[in-house]
Amino acid sequence: MTTVRVVLPGHLRTLAKVSGEVTVDVEDPATLAAVLDAVETSYPMLRGTIRAHGGGQRRDFVRFFACNVDLTHEPSDAPLPDAVVNGAEPLLVVGAMAGG
């Protein structure tokens, strides 16, 4: 079991009624899909706001960053970077810059 730190965008922190980072526990090996599943289990009001219901397609203006790397287009079942797995770095869920 791995504990992953997750930084949600401001709108979703408000919606989930949390402040700062959240943490979720996932089975090894920790993957993006597993982390998102765990986030949605802990905060069911976030279902449909990061990706489609039922673990579906990522919403267009949501991105996933970690360790200064864009993981958005990586396979969602790929292992997360070691620094995320060992807790040194958080996984960032980002609302893409849009709208001017």
Next chain:
Amino acid sequence: MSGVRVLVGTRKGAFVLTADGKRKDWTVVGPHFPGWEMYHLKGSPADPDRIYASQSTGWHGQVIQRSDDGGKSWNPVGNEFAYDGVPGTHQWYDGTPHPWEFARVWHLEPSHTDPDVVLAGVEDAALFRSSDGGQSWQELSGLRGHGSGPHWQPGAGGMCLHTILVDPRDAERMYVASSAAGAFRTTDGGKTWQPINKGLKSEGIPDPEAEVGHCVHRIAMHPDRPEVLFMQKHWDVMRSDDGGDSWHEISGNLPTDFGFPIDVHAHEPETVYVVPITSDMHHFPPDGKLRVYRSRTGGNEWEPLTNGLPQQDCYVNVLRDAMAVDSLDECGVYFGTTGGQVYASPDAGDTWAPIVRDLPAVLSVEVQTLP
């Protein structure tokens, strides 16, 4: 003393405005859900403390919020709007088939009798129903499944289902309207629907008198006479005296018959309000004068209501869901503008005053009359 609660949805949050029955001194609370587009908020007629709100952003999609204490606190409920079966296609702007895709909820219509029952009109045009206080939603797919569905086409603002009217005497009988499919009626609770657009003439479509394809902007009814319907179409103000079987024009002496909202006085079924807008090219009032027009004759004869409204240099718009009436003894009328003003008239439109002037662009205004 009785009072009112005005629910305002804006481009950047929701606001709750309250006053006593005099409707002179207002308390403004908000923004709720700051930064989110709030297309519509509406309270349950059966339980005024129950309010539903449609919240969305381009980043995170649709959220439905529910308050059980009159808007003081809110909790998200269900936001999964899955079309029934294989969604099929409608026409895209270029006339090609385009799959039905859920975008957002435009309008929420709580039941007259059960606070846990609420209807949602969505984009792409469809009607959903919840019977558990918004936790889960099921499509009333008979509407979208109407044989004309593949020919529906979006208006400029998207293919939205924006109007839901439930007959207060018979909840099985409902009217909906969509841009740009037109108006539809069901008499069996939403299982089957028929287009009710006979008499509408729209120059912007290939057949001006087609069965579907009309850009209906809004329909209103008086609860005591649900067979009488008033419509603000893209152009033309229309009336039906037979539950939508036929329509006739009542634009009369309006300075322009383009506009978005239309509403009916709470106690006078023949008193109707519209806000004329210059044209579909110029989405602002004629001559820079913001005027509500009132007919006390069920249409055709209209008088401008200007007392307290800006009569120069005003270039705001009033959107389709941004007008409402209360049901106090002297009917109050309310509307919001894309310039962020919310105006109230405590005397059926004779005089107006702004409740607030500088909100984000107003998308919707609803009012609850409180005991």
